[in-house]
Amino acid sequence: MFDGLKDKLSSFREDAAEEVEEKAEEADAEAAEVDAAADIDADATAEAAPDEAASTDPAEGEPADDESAGPGRLKRAAAFATGKVIIEEEDLEEPLQDLELALLSSDVEMSVADRILETVREKMLGETRAQVQTTDQLVTEALHDALLDVISVGQFDFEERIAEADKPVTVVFTGVNGVGKTTTIAKLSEWLDERGYSSVLANGDTYRAGANEQIREHAEALDRKLIAHEQGGDPAxxxxxxxxxxxxxxxxxxxGDTAGRLHTSNDLMAQLEKIDRVVDPDMTLFVDEAVAGQDAVKRAQEFDDAAAIDGSVxxxxxxxxxxxAAISIAYVTGKPILFLGVGQGYDDLRRFDPEELVDELLAEE
Structure with missing residues (x-):
């Protein structure tokens, strides 16, 4: 899952760590050259005028840092020599450009990619940290925090909310056609059953031919009660x-299932508004395909604007x-991803855990 993105993040970590190490080693070499030159000059001065050299006030003599070494190069070299690393802008410029391209090519939404880059830059620039293991650790920590920052927006514990709410808890599902809403409802019913919660299915998709039959098959397979009206009935x-x-x-x-719709389908959006008025659901969940990428992100934002979703699957x-989509939806909508569908079986519904996902994306092979 998300193997392409994982590979790109791994490449960034390697490139950024290598760039930082190379620049620090260059600074170390430059500092050594400056020190050697300073020693030669000091010896020559001492031989020519030992008394004058001894009485020279350093503040009135040559500057402590050779300007040819660049601002802060001696400080940086000293830090590196003692097992520390100072991260500078030039170290990150090329790796961050590559990371931006990697994120965008992985369908991460532009504002989300910008936020990740900004966070990585903020957490690394000017940092002086002991090399506990490798410089890669510094990069990994910054990337971990940046990803978690965007993925965990609005996160809440779905099971805890079910447990604490007055019963029955009403959850309505919405989204476009063909993304797996009905199957997701069946999977969530099984997920709830495994945790000791009973559920009833209600087919508010009253306009699509075959909708009753589709959800009935799931209800019978799971031995759940199904509430359904004739085709063309009132979803609310x-x-x-x-x-x-x-x-x-x-x-x-x-x-509660609902008809697949676009946010621009005025009559169908009016149905959602009526369901809100009549039923007052405790949660409205948006369902889309992870493989839809930025299309899923855009639709999630549009549905949230039109119908105020509480989370996504x-x-x-x-x-x-x-x-x-997994990286972007929560940040764009301000509403969390709650579940991932990871297979065809009724038990193939995985609770979305931002920390777990980030660890998975950054795990070493």
């Missing part, structure tokens, strides 16, 4: 009936090499 009424059934039968969670994450 279906989900409302699901809530009433849950209240009457002590069901913990109502999982990305399907087909196991087939996504780029990772752009």
């Amino acid at each position: 009424a279906v989900i409302y009936d699901g809530v009433e059934y849950a209240e009457a039968n002590d069901i913990d969670v109502v999982l 990305l399907t087909k994450a196991d087939a996504d090499s780029s990772g752009g």
Whole structure:
């Protein structure tokens, strides 16, 4: 999962660490040359006029640092010689350009890529840190913090929210056609069941031919109750009936499907508004495919603007090499990714853990 992005991040870490080491070693060599030249000059001065040399005030003599070594080069070399590294702008310029291209080519949204670059730069420039292991560790720590900063925006514990909420908890799913909303509902029903929560499915996708049959197959396979009306019925009424059934039968969670729509579909967006008024769901989750990349990010933002989503679920994450949607959606919408679909089975739903994902992306092979 996200192997392409992982490889690109690994390349950046190697290149940045190598660049820093090379520049520090160059500074060390320059400082050695300056010191050698200073020693020769000092010896010559001492031989010519030992008394005058001994009485010279350093403040009135030559500057302590040779300007040819560049600003701060002697300080940097001294730090490197004692097992420390000082990161300068020139060290990061080329690696950061490569990182930007790597992120954009992995479908990371532009503002998200900019934020990652800015954070890496802020955390590394001017830093003097002991080389506990290698310079790669410095780069890895900065990249870890930068990725976590954008991925973990708005994150909350879904199971904790279910546990603490008054029952039944109503969760409505929205998104465009064909991205796996209905299958995701079935997977989440199984995920809840494994944790001791009962659920009922409500088919608010009342306009698509075959929608009732599709969700019914899942309900029967999982032995769940399905609330459904005839095709063309009122989606809000279906989900409302699901809530009433849950209240009457002590069901913990109502999982409501809705018709696939674009944010520009006025009639379908009006349906969501009506569901909000009639049902007042506890959560509205946006579902899209991880492989859709920046298209998924754009749609998430548009749906959030139109219908105020509470979080996202990305399907087909196991087939996504780029990772752009997983990196970008939370930062762009301010709403977290809660789950990843990672296979075809009912148990192939993985809770989204930002820290775990970042560790995975930066793990050594």
